[in-house]
Amino acid sequence: xxxxxxxxxxxxxxxxxxxxxxxxxxxxxxxxxxxxxxxxxxxxxxxxxxxxxxxxxxxxxxxxxxxxxxxxxxxxxxxxxxxxxxxxxxxxxxxxxxxxxxxxxxxxxxxxxxxxxxxxxxxxxxxxxxxxxxxxxxxxxxxxxxxxxxxxxxxxxxxxxxxxxxxxxxxxxxxxxxxxxxxxxxxxxxxxxxxxxxxxxxxxxxxxxxxxxxxxxxxxxxxxxxxxxxxxxxxxxxxxxxxxxxxxxxxxxxxxxxxxxxxxxxxxxxxxxxxxxxxxxxxxxxxxxxxxxxxxxxxxxxxxxxxxxxxxxxxxxxxxxxxxxxxxxxxxxxxxxxxxxxxxxxxxxx
Numbered sequence: 001x002x003x004x005x006x007x008x009x010x011x012x013x014x015x016x017x018x019x020x021x022x023x024x025x026x027x028x029x030x031x032x033x034x035x036x037x038x039x040x041x042x043x044x045x046x047x048x049x050x051x052x053x054x055x056x057x058x059x060x061x062x063x064x065x066x067x068x069x070x071x072x073x074x075x076x077x078x079x080x081x082x083x084x085x086x087x088x089x090x091x092x093x094x095x096x097x098x099x100x101x102x103x104x105x106x107x108x109x110x111x112x113x114x115x116x117x118x119x120x121x122x123x124x125x126x127x128x129x130x131x132x133x134x135x136x137x138x139x140x141x142x143x144x145x146x147x148x149x150x151x152x153x154x155x156x157x158x159x160x161x162x163x164x165x166x167x168x169x170x171x172x173x174x175x176x177x178x179x180x181x182x183x184x185x186x187x188x189x190x191x192x193x194x195x196x197x198x199x200x201x202x203x204x205x206x207x208x209x210x211x212x213x214x215x216x217x218x219x220x221x222x223x224x225x226x227x228x229x230x231x232x233x234x235x236x237x238x239x240x241x242x243x244x245x246x247x248x249x250x251x252x253x254x255x256x257x258x259x260x261x262x263x264x265x266x267x268x269x270x271x272x273x274x275x276x277x278x279x280x281x282x283x284x285x286x287x288x289x290x291x292x293x294x295x296x297x298x299x300x301x302x303x304x305x306x307x308x309x310x311x312x313x314x315x316x317x318x319x320x321x322x323x324x325x326x327x328x329x330x331x332x333x334x335x336x337x338x339x340x341x342x343x344x345x346x347x348x349x350x
Contacts, residue, residue, distance in 0.1 A: 128258020
């Protein structure tokens with residue numbers, strides 16, 4: 001018995017792979033729920049009820065989905081071009097910090113709201129770009145593995161944020177609590193639903209997913225990025241400028257992660273703290289893999305993760321089992337997705 005690479009994976013197989021992976025993860029997680037003394041079907045029902053059973057649940061699920069879409073896109077864009085961006089968490093935090101930082105400029109604070117929002121979003125995206133361009137430059141110039149540098153820069157970025165919110169950008173009205181100055185009022189994102197935290201960032205995130213899909217499937221840049229990911233040597237032989245293509249990919253990937261941080265602080269928190277992100281940057285990697293690096297699939301994968309995390313809280317209270325089952329289910333989904341991707345690319349020959 002041996003594994004043989006498929007000449008072409010059918011569209012049906014490509015679609016069924018993530019669905020089968022998620023179902024397999026739910027089955028395995030269901031066994032764990034049963035071992036904890038609860039009915040798995042009732043547990044999953046409570047998760048869905050907690051995520052969609054009320055106005056509050058729906059708004060919180062969609063609010064949680066927003067940054068996950070953007071960090072998932074950041075990972076998917078980079079991975080497709082074989083740029084292993086593990087630094088989404090750090091890029092998220094720098095993007096968030098850039099918003100109150102640029103809001104401290106009097107000119108920005110006095111601008112009309114639409115213009116101030118655009119400037120703050122752009123500042124967040126640029127901050128994320130810069131943090132990814134550093135390890136890419138080390139890779140292109142010295143051959144340094146970007147997996148290590150992007151991962152380590154996450155800790156550098158969070159420590160830098162901590163330094164700033166304890167020093168130059170500390171809010172004097174926070175009674176000693178380590179948080180940044182608040183986002184200027186004219187840069188706050190409008191709410192999509194009254195008396196909720198759901199904000200315009202959801203529309204921006206979905207719009208960016210559609211834009212990235214179009215960019216990858218309908219433009220020369222998308223073709224070059226895919227070629228660089230499939231076979232860099234063949235792409236270079238065909239005339240693809242690998243260096244410039246990877247720089248453009250890094251700008252897009254880092255910009256999306258930085259944009260996620262900017263949107264989170266402008267739409268939800270209002271100021272930056274070191275616990276702003278519950279690992280959105282790392283979760284984006286899982287979401288990108290669940291979506292098989294497809295930008296539209298990222299929306300569905302982000303929604304699935306948000307449903308699990310939001311709904312698990314109400315399920316935990318009702319059944320008295322740990323809410324960490326959501327983390328276990330998402331992690332299992334990644335593992336089963338990797339297996340599904342393998343069998344979508346290879347067949348078993350006897």
